[in-house]
Amino acid sequence: MTAVSSALAGKVALVTGASSGIGEATAVALAAAGAKVAIAARRADRLEALAARIEKAGGTALRIAADVTSNDDVTAMVDKVVAEWGRLDILVNNAGVMLLSPAAEAVLDDWRRMVELNLLALMGVTKAALPHLRAAKGHIVNVSSVAGRVANPGASGYAATKFGVVGFSESLRREVYSDKVRVTVIEPGLVRTELGDHITNPAAKTGLDQRLAAMEALAAEDIAAAILYAVSQPAHVNVNEIVIRPTDQER
Numbered sequence: 001m002t003a004v005s006s007a008l009a010g011k012v013a014l015v016t017g018a019s020s021g022i023g024e025a026t027a028v029a030l031a032a033a034g035a036k037v038a039i040a041a042r043r044a045d046r047l048e049a050l051a052a053r054i055e056k057a058g059g060t061a062l063r064i065a066a067d068v069t070s071n072d073d074v075t076a077m078v079d080k081v082v083a084e085w086g087r088l089d090i091l092v093n094n095a096g097v098m099l100l101s102p103a104a105e106a107v108l109d110d111w112r113r114m115v116e117l118n119l120l121a122l123m124g125v126t127k128a129a130l131p132h133l134r135a136a137k138g139h140i141v142n143v144s145s146v147a148g149r150v151a152n153p154g155a156s157g158y159a160a161t162k163f164g165v166v167g168f169s170e171s172l173r174r175e176v177y178s179d180k181v182r183v184t185v186i187e188p189g190l191v192r193t194e195l196g197d198h199i200t201n202p203a204a205k206t207g208l209d210q211r212l213a214a215m216e217a218l219a220a221e222d223i224a225a226a227i228l229y230a231v232s233q234p235a236h237v238n239v240n241e242i243v244i245r246p247t248d249q250e251r
Ligand SMILES: NC(=O)c1ccc[n+]([C@@H]2O[C@H](COP(=O)([O-])OP(=O)(O)OC[C@H]3O[C@@H](n4cnc5c(N)ncnc54)[C@H](OP(=O)(O)O)[C@@H]3O)[C@@H](O)[C@H]2O)c1
Pocket: 016, 017, 018, 019, 020, 021, 022, 023, 040, 041, 042, 043, 044, 046, 066, 067, 068, 069, 094, 095, 096, 097, 098, 117, 143, 144, 145, 146, 187, 188, 189, 190, 191, 192, 193, 194, 195, 196, 220
């Protein structure tokens, strides 16, 4: 992290899934741009290390151990941010899991987990944060995927959740734009993170590993830069959607 700048000075951000990958890189980028950043995930030790890194670089971080599939945790998470800093300007709904498998081989609990986290939790966090985002004329950034626009075989369950995020976000944008609340959907292609580690289908895991080995994938910081771009625009500019693939990725 470079020295703290003032692009987002006075802004308060909440990033879910901040303990690794895209969420971690986004928290670092927003803090470096001057925002106070609440970092939420289940792994408290990882949040501790990230907060220390942000603070060492001159930024401000608030650690919140939370499972965003728990309504109680979501309420407590949003309340904690507002109790600590009095406002919420930027919500980055990033927590997610990608449990790839062909539909015929799908483990129902994997599908349930993806729907509950990627879609329902994102919706629940948004609802809980919305009154504060309206008050602040804030910004919601929903991390979807290329899989929310292009449905490839072997990813039906994951694609269902990410298409859902796109539909939710577009409807939401049209509900809140008149309150000057902005909504951005980020749609990354392959990014080198821990996302594939949780895949339970061995062939799907091998397939992903082979795709990653054969290309120069994106880094989490590439996506963080896109999120920073979206939330740094002037108030009248609503960046609705950013699709970012590695140059090596066709679909
Ligand atoms: N990597 C890619 O190629 C790629 C491409 C397109 C879209 N995306 C999307 O980008 C987002 C971030 O993924 P990533 O690639 O950065 O993967 P990652 O490194 O595995 O990060 C996932 C994050 O979600 C958090 N999380 C998981 N379950 C949670 C829960 N129940 N409550 C709260 N937090 C939870 C994890 O933290 P804890 O385990 O500590 O809770 C972790 O911080 C996801 O929505 C993913 O679908 C990724």
